[in-house]
Amino acid sequence: MSEVSLKPFITWFQKNGGKIDLDSLGFTTFPVCDGGRGAVALKDIPEEHVLFSIPRSLTLSTRTSSLPPRLGIDVWKRMKMDQGWTGLILCMMWESANGNSSSWSEYFNILPARFDTPMFWSDVDLAELHGTSVVEKLGREEAEQSYTEKMLPVIQSRPDLFPPEKIEHYSLANYHLMGSRILSRSFNVEKWESEEGQSQPNESIDTREDGMDVDSSHSLEGDGNVDDAHHSEVEDEDDEEDASDTAMVPMADMLNARYGSENAKLFDDEHELRMISTKPIKLGEQIWNTYGDLPNAELLRRYGHVDLLPLVDGAGNPGDVVEIRADIAVSATTQRCQSLSSDHSQERIDWWLEEGGDDVFVLESDLELPEPLISLIRLLLLNQEDWDVAKTKGKPPKPKVDADVLNIVHDVLDTRLKAYRTTLEEDEARLSGQITLNARHAIIVRMGEKRILNNMLVKVRLLQSKGVGKDNKRKASGNSAGSQKRSRN
Ligand SMILES: C[S@@+](CC[C@H](N)C(=O)[O-])C[C@H]1O[C@@H](n2cnc3c(N)ncnc32)[C@H](O)[C@@H]1O
Known part of the structure; x- marks a missing residue:
């Protein structure tokens, strides 16, 4: 106009x-x-x-x-x-x-x-x-x-x-x-x-x-x-x-x-x-x-519309996030630990939700592991005695990262990434061709999310290769997961 x-x-x-x-x-x-x-x-x-x-x-x-x-x-x-x-x-x-x-x-x-x-x-x-x-x-x-x-x-x-x-x-x-x-x-x-x-x-x-x-x-x-x-x-x-x-x-x-x-x-x-x-x-x-x-x-x-600004690894929106539904974390945990019965998990999930726990976790581009995600995974992994203590105290486990948790987080990220029908490389190729405005916007949105997931996977693999969590003395940055702050910079 x-x-x-x-x-x-x-x-x-x-x-x-x-x-x-x-x-x-x-x-x-x-x-x-x-x-x-x-x-x-x-x-x-x-x-x-x-x-x-x-x-x-x-x-x-x-x-x-x-x-x-x-x-x-x-x-x-x-x-x-x-x-x-x-x-x-x-x-x-x-x-x-x-x-x-x-x-x-x-x-x-x-x-x-x-x-x-x-x-x-x-x-x-x-x-x-x-x-x-x-x-x-x-x-x-x-x-x-x-x-x-x-x-x-x-x-x-x-x-x-x-x-x-x-x-x-x-x-x-x-x-x-x-x-x-x-x-x-x-x-x-x-x-x-x-x-x-x-x-x-x-x-x-x-x-x-x-x-x-x-x-x-x-x-x-x-x-x-x-x-x-x-x-x-x-x-x-x-x-x-x-x-x-x-x-x-x-x-x-x-x-x-x-x-x-x-x-x-x-x-x-x-x-x-x-x-x-x-x-x-x-x-x-x-x-x-x-x-x-x-x-x-x-x-x-x-x-x-979408925001496209220069980033260290391409162009995108520094405020991008990835949402991960809690059920993906629950499935990944139960798949890794076949010994967990569904009754056992359901009781803990119900308690988690009743206590106000998140049912969606947010990954930001700062690549901090969401504390509530770690806490939920650890809750599902607790032995009976520690689960009883957690219930009595009304407190979920601290978001401490160990080798088991890292393996599960890896699976969660992998599953989340597979929810998209294309890879980042395929998206890049399509973006450089002739496409409609709507397709362009959608591709930019999903590329931003995939970039966060890929970078997060790289970080988790690095922590795994360093043996983080296998020995109590070694602490990685992110050993205790980052807070779920919403500030972006
Ligand atoms: C609050 S209005 C702003 C004024 C609007 N451009 C107008 O013509 O009246 C919001 C709309 O402006 C456009 N807009 C605002 N910021 C934009 C940006 N950074 N890139 C592209 N479009 C933008 C979008 O169409 C959005 O829905």
Whole structure:
């Protein structure tokens, strides 16, 4: 979209109390790999400069839309529109159906009408993601169930609000479109302290929930910058979060993001949200928000793009991770130790889960062995006496790596790697040929994961060749597994 076509939107924004420093920032179209449409510095911008500010009333959420009060707050809640994203999706459909009479019509005009996210991929393209956890996280069926079971009854109950002649605005396709707009552009805007206790939609002028988070903080030095806590996904619908915190934030959602490149962030105040530079930005540089330095699998699922940066062993996303389901670790352990009965394992697995143990382990590019994975393997290997002690104390074994554990971890990694249908070398070859954008994205996602698994296997084999764990005096780095910290650098 060209800069010219943004003019009506910018005019609407300013007319409605939005402020933007157009001397410092402009919008342009970068190459697709740099985000497409995004913001650029028109001069050197110092740190802590307010680039633009958005009145809370201009955000679009179930608190600010005119739909919930028209439907009636009791009905809204009884029909569960206050849970998950269905309510906001319905508000967005309603506002969009209202055309020029909606307060956000100029905003809708600049929102994307199609997405490259896997939610819209064909089965052939989705097959390219085999082995990654992207497909099982799409939540397409759950979304369609919400549409049929939650939204359609509301629409059908009020033909005065949702007239038959406008019914095309409330289609399943539009439901997915609005859901994807929320997934890729919303922010988590919590109520200001003075608004706490005002739980009814539209009672206050403010904000929304889980997208790129807007932390309640007022100074760059404080904890509370407007975070980039990205959208809670469809499957989060039943959790405890306040769905009315999820808000579309015009202008703030015009910034792209790239791993480690953030130079601006959204902060909130009682009446407005402010996009503030977090570093000096030079003339001509792109102004980047952060989406949380997510792995490529998540970037693709939520935003439809991947990050490709130079790495020591190629190009990829330093924030990539590999998820390993606990059942792979259980199978690998029982295969190695045939003496473990399935009853014996099941009792320990049940206990592990009851105690809050993980059922998925995350490998990061720092190649630290996940402590919970080691702990679970050791739990399964405990003799009866030590298992009784662990139960009594309510503590799983310490994540200490020995030779048996290393052998099992090796098998786990090997099994996980075999979940992909291609090798890294085959992926590299395909990437250098002519392929579709979706295939390219999928291949980059799985290559990043395979690289971590391969590097991890090399590390484990090195530890095995050094005899780590065979003798108590020898300790390897990673002898005690690394912590499951989520920080990536
Ligand atoms: C919050 S919007 C950012 C503004 C958006 N480019 C626009 O035209 O309005 C997020 C979308 O921008 C694009 N995007 C952001 N960062 C990107 C990047 N580093 N590479 C490619 N696309 C990116 C993706 O399409 C993503 O879904």
